Amino acid sequence: MGSEGPPAVTIHVTGFKKFHGVSENPTETIVGNLKEYMKKKGLPKGLIIGSCSVLETAGQGALPSLYQILKSAISGENSESSNSGRTIWIHFGVNSGATRFAIEHQAVNEATFRCPDEMGWKPQKVPIIPADGGVSHTRQTSLPVEDITKALAKMGYEVMTSDDAGRFVCNYVYYHSLRFAEQNGTKSLFVHVPLFLTIDEETQMQFAAALLEVLASLC
16 A cells, blocks of 8 residues: 555644633644645645644643644554554644734744733743753744645735744644654644634634645645
8 A cells, every 4th residue: 555655744733722812723623624724625645634733822821731742643542543654743823913924934932921921921031941051042944834835825925924923832842742742753843823803713714724735735
C-alpha cells in the first residue's frame, strides 16, 4: 500500500475561549465546527483532521493542557494520526483589531501581557522559555509562510504574512508549539483571524477549509 503515494498529512487544530475584551472568540466556533464542516465539504486527498481542541486563553496556567494535547498527537493515542507520516499543528487566535487574516511566521520568547489572562497571570518582559535566552530570541515555523499566503490570496482571501504575533497568549502558545515541533519532528503554524463582525463566520469557515487544502497540497 505504501507505493500509492506519500503518507497522509494529519492536521491538529486549536482555538481559544473567550478572554478580556472578547466575549465570543471566533476561533472557538471555527475549531468546534471544523470537522463537521470539512466532512460536508469533503476532505482533500491525503489529509486527516486529527484533534480539534479549544484552549483556555491563558499562558502558564494552561501549559499542562497544551502539552497534553501536543503529546497525544505524537504518542499514538490518536489512532487516526499514528503512523500517518506528517503532522501539522494549526493554532487559530483572534486579533480583534484586524481586518484580514494573518499567517504568523514566528513567535518571540517574550511574555508581556497587556491585561491578565483568564487565570489572572500578567507577566511583563518574562522569557517564555528561560533556557532559550533573552526576550528577543525568536522561533520560526518550518512551513512556507509566503507560499501559503500567496495561495490563499489567489483564492480571494484578504490575507497577509506577519512577523509579529503580539506578546499575549497567542505568541505564548505559538512559541511553545514551535519548540515542541522542532523537538518532535512536527510542524506548527499560527493564524490570526478577525472578529466575525469584521469577516463573517461562513467566510472564516471557508478560509479555514482553504488553509487545510493549501497545507495538504504544499506539504
